[in-house]
Amino acid sequence: MKKTIILALAFVCSVSGWAQTKQVVPVKAATVVKSVQPYKKAVAAKTTSIAPVFKNTKDSASYALGYRIAQSLKGQGLQDVNFEFFKKGMNAGVASKGAIPDSLLDICIKNYQDKMSTEKIAVNRAAGAAFLAENAKRPGVVRLTNGLQYEVMVAGTDTTKPTLKNTVRCHYHGTLITGEVFDSSVQRGEPISFPLNGVIKGWQEALQLMTVGSKWKLFIPSELAYGERSAGPVIGPGSTLIFEVELLGVQ
Numbered sequence: 001m002k003k004t005i006i007l008a009l010a011f012v013c014s015v016s017g018w019a020q021t022k023q024v025v026p027v028k029a030a031t032v033v034k035s036v037q038p039y040k041k042a043v044a045a046k047t048t049s050i051a052p053v054f055k056n057t058k059d060s061a062s063y064a065l066g067y068r069i070a071q072s073l074k075g076q077g078l079q080d081v082n083f084e085f086f087k088k089g090m091n092a093g094v095a096s097k098g099a100i101p102d103s104l105l106d107i108c109i110k111n112y113q114d115k116m117s118t119e120k121i122a123v124n125r126a127a128g129a130a131f132l133a134e135n136a137k138r139p140g141v142v143r144l145t146n147g148l149q150y151e152v153m154v155a156g157t158d159t160t161k162p163t164l165k166n167t168v169r170c171h172y173h174g175t176l177i178t179g180e181v182f183d184s185s186v187q188r189g190e191p192i193s194f195p196l197n198g199v200i201k202g203w204q205e206a207l208q209l210m211t212v213g214s215k216w217k218l219f220i221p222s223e224l225a226y227g228e229r230s231a232g233p234v235i236g237p238g239s240t241l242i243f244e245v246e247l248l249g250v251q
Contacts (some may be wrong), residue, residue: 128240
């Protein structure tokens with residue numbers, strides 16, 4: 001079952017997950033008795049010192065739950081929903097009186113997800129194709145027959161090149177064609193090592209052409225990246241990706 005189907009549980013899970021991360025340390029019974037009263041006073045002071053945002057705590061919590069669910073929908077690209085029917089569905093779910101059989105709920109969600117995904121793929125691919133067509137005209141950009149483009153930023157002095165059997169050590173900075181960053185070892189300040197045969201095809205091909213010490217800028221069409229799949233909260237299906245990659249070592 002996809003996570004869109006359990007949106008209502010997401011908030012509960014986050015709360016229970018928080019509770020589970022708290023370590024329970026065994027203590028003597030006397031210690032427990034002595035420690036309970038100060039704790040209860042502290043909790044009471046904390047809860048009474050915070051006024052509800054709206055008329056009362058119920059209204060505030062209801063708003064917060066709605067906001068969190070909307071954030072979850074938006075994060076999955078499903079913010080374009082009919083909120084009139086969304087509200088009807090919420091009311092029906094609370095009353096356990098659904099207009100749609102429970103067995104069909106998942107199908108309704110999947111049909112909408114598929115429709116949204118198809119539309120997003122078409123938009124992202126068109127934007128990527130237009131970007132790559134213009135980018136290929138820039139001086140210094142090399143275009144390979146499979147659509148991969150690269151630009152040499154720093155030429156390495158070492159002659160060592162990796163193969164798919166090697167593990168490589170790299171620094172990288174990844175963005176969408178809009179400039180939005182989705183991942184960066186540079187920002188984390190720590191390079192990463194990985195088997196070359198375990199990454200996207202665009203990386204596999206480009207790094208086998210690079211020598212140690214090189215730094216290239218890669219322009220990777222979706223077919224050589226994640227295809228029609230999303231990857232994380234930023235990379236949508238059909239996305240063209242841009243990486244600045246520095247090859248630091250080969251094992």
